[in-house]
Amino acid sequence: MIRATHLPLLVTLGTFVLAYALCGYAYPAMLSTRVIANLLTDNAFIGIAAVGMTFVILSGGIDLSIGSIIAFTGVFLAVILRDTSLHPLVAFAIVLALTTCFGAAMGATIHYLEMPPFIVTLAGMFLARGAAYVLSTESVPITHEFYDTLQGLYWKVDGARFRLIGGVMVLTFIAGILIAHRTRFGQNVYALGGGEQAAKLMGVPVAQTTIGIYALSGGLAGLSGIVFSLYTSAGYSLATVGVELDAIAAVVIGGTLLTGGYGFVAGTFFGILIMGLIQTYIVFDGTLSSWWTKIVIGGLLFAFILLQKGLMWATQAKAGQAKRKKATGFAAHS
Amino acid sequence: MKLKTVLLATAIASAPIAATAADMTIGFSQIGSESGWRAAETTVTRLEAEERGIELKFADAQQKQENQIKAIRSFIAQGVDAILIAPVVATGWDEVLEEAQDAEIPVVLLDRTVDADESLYLTAVTSDLVHEGQVAGEWLATEMDGADCRIVELQGTTGSSPAIDRKNGFEQGIAGHDNLEIVRSQTGDFTRAQGKVVMESFLKAEGGENICALYAHNDDMAVGAIQAIKEAGLTPGEDIKIVAIDAVPDAHLAIANGEMNATIELTPNMAGPALDALEAYFADGTEPAKWIQTESKLFTAADDNQAIYEMKKDLGY
Numbered sequence: 001m002i003r004a005t006h007l008p009l010l011v012t013l014g015t016f017v018l019a020y021a022l023c024g025y026a027y028p029a030m031l032s033t034r035v036i037a038n039l040l041t042d043n044a045f046i047g048i049a050a051v052g053m054t055f056v057i058l059s060g061g062i063d064l065s066i067g068s069i070i071a072f073t074g075v076f077l078a079v080i081l082r083d084t085s086l087h088p089l090v091a092f093a094i095v096l097a098l099t100t101c102f103g104a105a106m107g108a109t110i111h112y113l114e115m116p117p118f119i120v121t122l123a124g125m126f127l128a129r130g131a132a133y134v135l136s137t138e139s140v141p142i143t144h145e146f147y148d149t150l151q152g153l154y155w156k157v158d159g160a161r162f163r164l165i166g167g168v169m170v171l172t173f174i175a176g177i178l179i180a181h182r183t184r185f186g187q188n189v190y191a192l193g194g195g196e197q198a199a200k201l202m203g204v205p206v207a208q209t210t211i212g213i214y215a216l217s218g219g220l221a222g223l224s225g226i227v228f229s230l231y232t233s234a235g236y237s238l239a240t241v242g243v244e245l246d247a248i249a250a251v252v253i254g255g256t257l258l259t260g261g262y263g264f265v266a267g268t269f270f271g272i273l274i275m276g277l278i279q280t281y282i283v284f285d286g287t288l289s290s291w292w293t294k295i296v297i298g299g300l301l302f303a304f305i306l307l308q309k310g311l312m313w314a315t316q317a318k319a320g321q322a323k324r325k326k327a328t329g330f331a332a333h334s
Numbered sequence: 335m336k337l338k339t340v341l342l343a344t345a346i347a348s349a350p351i352a353a354t355a356a357d358m359t360i361g362f363s364q365i366g367s368e369s370g371w372r373a374a375e376t377t378v379t380r381l382e383a384e385e386r387g388i389e390l391k392f393a394d395a396q397q398k399q400e401n402q403i404k405a406i407r408s409f410i411a412q413g414v415d416a417i418l419i420a421p422v423v424a425t426g427w428d429e430v431l432e433e434a435q436d437a438e439i440p441v442v443l444l445d446r447t448v449d450a451d452e453s454l455y456l457t458a459v460t461s462d463l464v465h466e467g468q469v470a471g472e473w474l475a476t477e478m479d480g481a482d483c484r485i486v487e488l489q490g491t492t493g494s495s496p497a498i499d500r501k502n503g504f505e506q507g508i509a510g511h512d513n514l515e516i517v518r519s520q521t522g523d524f525t526r527a528q529g530k531v532v533m534e535s536f537l538k539a540e541g542g543e544n545i546c547a548l549y550a551h552n553d554d555m556a557v558g559a560i561q562a563i564k565e566a567g568l569t570p571g572e573d574i575k576i577v578a579i580d581a582v583p584d585a586h587l588a589i590a591n592g593e594m595n596a597t598i599e600l601t602p603n604m605a606g607p608a609l610d611a612l613e614a615y616f617a618d619g620t621e622p623a624k625w626i627q628t629e630s631k632l633f634t635a636a637d638d639n640q641a642i643y644e645m646k647k648d649l650g651y
Contacts, residue, residue: 139426140425141424151429232426233428236425239399279404283408284412286361286392291396
């Protein structure tokens with residue numbers, strides 16, 4: 001049983017190691033520290049957002065709003081820093097509070113109005129993107145000195161630069177892993193993903209947990225937006241379109257079950273790295289159309305969905321007798 | 335910071351230069367393939383590199399800056415000899431350009447410029463949008479030779495820099511000619527369909543016989559307008575003179591058929607001058623000027639437009 005649930009994570013890890021080995025075989029330069037530093041820096045914003053997405057998917061939900069929230073955060077910061085004399089740290093605090101509340105509001109809507117997360121977060125996606133456009137349709141540059149200071153923070157090894165934002169992503173993943181496996185909230189998320197009815201019977205505070213999950217996802221999207229604004233030194237309302245879908249793909253490739261209940265935050269980390277690796281390989285090759293990235297990710301997703309289905313059948317067959325008994329008992333109760 | 339960049343610049347300039355064109359590898363980060371012109375730019379860049387025996391690594395950013403930054407970082411990690419970028423937006427390039435400079439890889443900007451310090455890139459190859467409009471205006475002034483002319487203008491996407499600059503340029507071109515007057519000016523959004531719709535409304539509002547010339551900010555809108563003029567029972571190119579910008583294959587075809595009078599080329603060959611500058615730089619360290627302006631060539635019925643059309647149509651426009 002434990003083996004079966006760990007299998008997707010192991011497959012993800014195996015895929016990553018194999019893919020990296022193949023890349024290194026084709027282009028030895030891909031094994032350099034520079035490429036590793038690039039993988040961390042270039043995927044920082046999407047990685048942070050994917051941590052939030054992992055919690056959402058673990059609970060059996062979905063969050064389509066994160067790409068728009070990232071763009072909104074960037075534009076909001078750029079406009080605030082241009083038009084007021086607020087310190088960026090204060091602006092960060094305001095925007096994090098805003099995005100967390102926005103996520104919490106979506107969570108509350110999902111729970112109290114019993115609406116599907118898909119629809120509620122779709123509305124959130126349009127709202128946040130629209131708000132970004134209202135603030136500015138043009139790319140607004142950020143020129144604050146504090147940004148230069150933050151961008152100047154890096155650790156240089158062999159010409160490779162491990163930048164602050166890559167570090168923020170790694171820390172976010174570590175925090176995510178601790179929350180998922182070491183806290184009551186984390187347990188509740190897994191329980192909720194196993195089935196809302198069952199979770200209720202187990203005494204999980206469903207309302208609180210649902211709101212918490214979407215607040216976390218919104219807040220991390222806000223953090224991702226801050227990182228993205230550091231990455232591009234600008235706020236642009238057209239930025240990060242479709243990032244939510246990339247994040248979902250990373251979570252699934254990372255071995256989390258789309259139906260919820262099973263999965264690991266650490267898996268998502270490798271999901272992100274695999275996707276980054278594919279992109280890097282295609283640029284290294286230099287002759288393939290960059291749309292192959294999408295094709296390969298699509299293929300991987302499909303393979304992982306098949307794997308998940310296969311595992312579910314296998315576990316169901318194993319636990320067959322016991323489960324059937326439980327199910328009839330439950331039916332008699334209600 | 336400034337000192338560091340200066341030191342680096344001198345370090346790069348005085349470094350022994352080993353690479354020759356024959357064994358050069360160049361990375362090219364393209365915005366995407368949103369327009370025919372962009373596709374032609376990609377094709378021409380590939381051809382130019384091939385001709386010189388340069389290995390070109392091509393990365394399509396699918397209109398996303400993050401993809402461009404990633405591609406540039408990957409080019410640096412790969413150790414290419416030089417990088418060409420057609421930047422999708424002007425902001426946010428400082429960090430990655432500094433990394434390229436650190437790795438002593440010269441960067442050339444194509445087609446658009448960026449809001450970064452000049453020392454961070456070798457040169458920028460762009461067209462002069464104002465100049466294009468000016469050439470169009472001057473052509474019309476010469477063509478009319480003092481005769482009165484009521485002009486209608488089809489503008490590009492509102493607020494976009496080509497629309498603003500091409501409008502200003504045209505106005506500069508016709509300045510001082512009191513016989514020329516822009517009577518109507520509206521946006522056709524750079525598209526064929528909108529060009530046709532807006533031209534129809536011009537014809538209705540002014541009456542076809544009262545319009546003497548059309549200036550469109552790009553050829554696509556002009557081609558749409560030609561359709562509208564025909565449907566109104568007038569002869570495009572004769573009853574209404576038409577001048578536009580870009581010189582796409584369809585515009586050459588229209589000129590060859592006598593339906594259009596002039597177009598000003600926005601050359602898709604930005605890579606040619608860029609590679610020339612890089613080759614000179616690698617050969618003996620020649621620092622090119624910070625801005626290389628491409629030629630805004632005027633094409634009229636005097637050119638062999640049929641032949642140009644045949645040559646251009648396979649470039650991917």
